[in-house]
Amino acid sequence: MEFNFLAVLVAALVTLLVGFIWYHPKVFGTIWMQESGMTEEKAKQGNMLKIFGLTFFYSFMLAFIMPALTVHQMGAMGMIGGPEFIDKALPSYAAFMADYGTAFRTLHHGALHGFTSGLFIALPITCINGLFEQKSWKYMLINAGYWIVSMTIMGAVVCRWI
Template sequence: MEINFLALFVAALSTLVIGFVWYHPKIFGTIWMKESDLTEENLKGGNMLLLFGTSLLYAFFISFSLQMLTIHQFGALGMVGGDPSIAKISYEAFMADYGLAFRTFKHGTLHGFMAGVFLALPIIGTNALYERRSFKYTLVTGGFWILCFTIMGGIICGWK
């Protein structure tokens, strides 16, 4: 199974697009700024190239991990040690029967959503607790990452 780096990059890029909409002042931007104790002046002072570039890099790391959660064929490949050339005939039969099974956008969104709820949200929530952030902050930020994981999962799984 080969890694589709273009799909991973597009999935990572989708987080920036979602972020531009999600954190718009008319959606959740104003709430997020208030709950983060930030002002528009604070936000204007940052190096945007560094912020967006690093955000894209981190999102690429996430997309790389999400492919293992959304594409089940990676599990079958892992069971044979990652080298299909030394796999038994049963692996070839499995891939012949199920090679593209569950490789849909819809299936990827399901697993991306589950990863968002059961992985991203607890991380955001735990950090928010120790940083003394509000539950509203957790909902806005956690909701963003749940949506991102959902869309990323769909892109990664559906793009063959």
């Protein structure tokens, strides 16, 4: 099983596409701006190259770990020490991969694992931060929802394409 760098890049781009839709004024953008205290003027003052560049960088980090969250075979590979140890693995590894090498490698399965990752990782982190920042539940749920949707799609892309 080879690592597919292109799949990770595409998964990282998902966050930008989902964000463009999710935070559009006709979806959740207007509510998010009200709840966050953001204004059009303040938004225009931001360094867009820095914002989108770092957003892509952090999204890439998330996409990079997504195979470990969505692809069961990554666990088997981890048990032998990684791809560089395939030649030294016990015969049971080769037998497992022969039997299950492509099992559960679907869009739906990846979406399920991406969704649960968003629900059990992104939602708690977002809400904990929001509670300490004294943000509203609307704000927290809009941001957490964005990450749940993004991670669901990222998981589908990575699980099917890696």
